[in-house]
Amino acid sequence: MEPLVSFPLITAWEFEQACQAIVTRFGLCGHLQNEWSRVELFKQDLAYLRITRTLHRAIDRAQSDSDEAEDEVHEDDEEALQSRSTGESEMRIEYEVFLSPIYQVPVLYINLEDRNGVVPPTIESLYEHVIPEQFKSHVRHFGVLGGITMADHPATNRPVFFVHPCNTVDALRASFQESKITSDKYILLWMGLVGGCAGLQVPTAIAIGQANSTHANGDAS
Amino acid sequence: MANPRNLSSLQAKVWNGSIPLEIRLASSDCRTYDVSDPYLVMCPRLSYIPLLLPQLHAFFSPFLIDPDVAPSKGWLSFEDVPLKWHYPFGLLFDLYSGIDPATGPAPNEVELESQPRLSSGDDSESESGVLPWRLTIHYTEWPSRQLIQLDDNGKVMHDAFINSVKEADFLRNGTAKVVMSLSKADSTQLWNSVERMNLKNFNPINHKLLNPQGSNLRHIPMKLYLPHAAPASEEGAPAPGTVRVVQAVVTPLISNRQPQTLGTALKSVLPTLFPSTRRPMLAQPVLHGATVPLSANLHDLLRAAAYADGWLHVVVGMM
Numbered sequence: 422m423e424p425l426v427s428f429p430l431i432t433a434w435e436f437e438q439a440c441q442a443i444v445t446r447f448g449l450c451g452h453l454q455n456e457w458s459r460v461e462l463f464k465q466d467l468a469y470l471r472i473t474r475t476l477h478r479a480i481d482r483a484q485s486d487s488d489e490a491e492d493e494v495h496e497d498d499e500e501a502l503q504s505r506s507t508g509e510s511e512m513r514i515e516y517e518v519f520l521s522p523i524y525q526v527p528v529l530y531i532n533l534e535d536r537n538g539v540v541p542p543t544i545e546s547l548y549e550h551v552i553p554e555q556f557k558s559h560v561r562h563f564g565v566l567g568g569i570t571m572a573d574h575p576a577t578n579r580p581v582f583f584v585h586p587c588n589t590v591d592a593l594r595a596s597f598q599e600s601k602i603t604s605d606k607y608i609l610l611w612m613g614l615v616g617g618c619a620g621l622q623v624p625t626a627i628a629i630g631q632a633n634s635t636h637a638n639g640d641a642s
Numbered sequence: 643m644a645n646p647r648n649l650s651s652l653q654a655k656v657w658n659g660s661i662p663l664e665i666r667l668a669s670s671d672c673r674t675y676d677v678s679d680p681y682l683v684m685c686p687r688l689s690y691i692p693l694l695l696p697q698l699h700a701f702f703s704p705f706l707i708d709p710d711v712a713p714s715k716g717w718l719s720f721e722d723v724p725l726k727w728h729y730p731f732g733l734l735f736d737l738y739s740g741i742d743p744a745t746g747p748a749p750n751e752v753e754l755e756s757q758p759r760l761s762s763g764d765d766s767e768s769e770s771g772v773l774p775w776r777l778t779i780h781y782t783e784w785p786s787r788q789l790i791q792l793d794d795n796g797k798v799m800h801d802a803f804i805n806s807v808k809e810a811d812f813l814r815n816g817t818a819k820v821v822m823s824l825s826k827a828d829s830t831q832l833w834n835s836v837e838r839m840n841l842k843n844f845n846p847i848n849h850k851l852l853n854p855q856g857s858n859l860r861h862i863p864m865k866l867y868l869p870h871a872a873p874a875s876e877e878g879a880p881a882p883g884t885v886r887v888v889q890a891v892v893t894p895l896i897s898n899r900q901p902q903t904l905g906t907a908l909k910s911v912l913p914t915l916f917p918s919t920r921r922p923m924l925a926q927p928v929l930h931g932a933t934v935p936l937s938a939n940l941h942d943l944l945r946a947a948a949y950a951d952g953w954l955h956v957v958v959g960m961m
Contacts, residue, residue, distance in 0.1 A: 522889050571790040580790040587818040
């Protein structure tokens with residue numbers, strides 16, 4: 422794989438390579454982890470990567486929000502377990518990675534999908550269910566509302582959350598001093614820097630997996 | 643480059659532009675069986691929906707089924723299309739009103755026409771003509787697939803505005819450092835001037851943003867809005883009112899020191915819609931309710947006719 426031509430910026434072609442590399446890694450090592458449930462690469466007008474995580478734990482918390490509900494769980498544990506195992510109340514987090522035409526770096530969009538509508542797609546839900554504890558105060562004190570804010574989705578024009586990309590260039594530059602980086606390593610580096618605050622971590626199995634066996638078809642869709 | 647005095651008088655006109663609105667309460671939120679009185683207001687084109695919500699709530703609260711609902715739960719729709727609150731009113735109007743800027747009613751016609759309707763409220767009569775722009779306010783059934791919820795303190799709106807300002811700054815200078823290094827007082831003044839539509843307070847801060855020391859203009863912050871175009875999405879049919887937003891990196895000069903015009907920019911970004919750089923053939927650019935000549939110098943246009951967030955939000959209308 423060729424090194425990026427203008428690190429820390431990434432071109433459209435390099436970006437597609439980088440996304441493909443993640444898909445390939447997932448295809449090879451996806452079965453070794455259960456953090457990510459799906460990885461897809463879309464190549465319409467704009468190429469973008471979607472990583473899906475399913476959260477069960479968060480729904481447990483949402484259910485125990487009111488004391489009443491918690492009591493019920495204790496009294497009638499069997500029923501509570503049943504409703505969880507049917508998977509009715511599962512929340513999906515879709516992380517989508519686009520190339521920003523403004524900043525020329527990848528940008529992370531976050532979409533909350535709760536089939537039962539228990540968790541509304543609000544900034545509060547995001548803080549409660551998605552953002553890891555250690556990042557909360559950092560993310561909150563970044564902008565007016567925090568380092569995560571809302572924007573129109575570049576493909577659907579629907580409202581989604583996204584992580585401010587305005588510091589990404591400086592962060593990438595500061596964390597990689599050498600001159601040459603491949604698009605595969607670049608996207609892993611980017612996820613490490615930007616993803617963490619939104620609960621997107623590269624599962625160890627995928628990070629150490631061999632992405633070099635180039636002919637593996639890792640398309641999960 | 644155009645005469646600065648012309649540019650600032652054009653900017654003043656843009657800031658003074660307003661749209662007559664006639665806002666009615668959604669019948670599902672209204673406690674009287676019949677419709678309530680409409681709220682009539684001249685709304686600045688550069689303003690935003692959340693800034694109008696407090697007065698709408700004050701007006702409609704006697705009619706509300708739930709009078710305790712927070713003002714921030716209000717959302718506006720036009721012909722069943724929920725209006726994005728982070729788009730300025732002028733952009734929403736240019737996108738959805740269906741008015742043709744080339745043939746739309748002249749300003750004096752509008753005033754005469756809207757006068758009798760103030761008292762009559764006769765719907766059959768008001769079918770004709772686009773103005774006043776008739777919107778509906780809702781306080782329930784927030785369309786969360788289309789709109790992000792607002793908060794009671796106006797922080798969500800403020801944040802969306804500042805984010806837009808940052809993006810524009812990044813495009814102009816290659817960093818967002820200029821806006822991030824504004825003093826607290828300056829950034830407060832910037833947002834307050836937009837809340838109150840006060841150009842005099844806006845311009846000192848805008849001047850700092852547009853003329854940072856030791857930095858030349860790199861790119862023109864411009865977004866193109868294509869109404870009725872399906873977005874490049876993998877999911878089925880587009881919802882009503884779908885808009886495709888196109889953003890491209892546009893430099894102020896095209897090679898050989900020739901300034902970028904609106905026409906050269908449109909031809910490079912949307913070549914199928916703008917095959918000529920001089921003459922609109924299939925589509926025309928609309929900004930602040932006016933068709934903009936393709937020969938307009940883009941840098942001048944930015945200084946005279948940018949929205950308060952520093953962007954040129956240009957609607958591309960089919961001819």
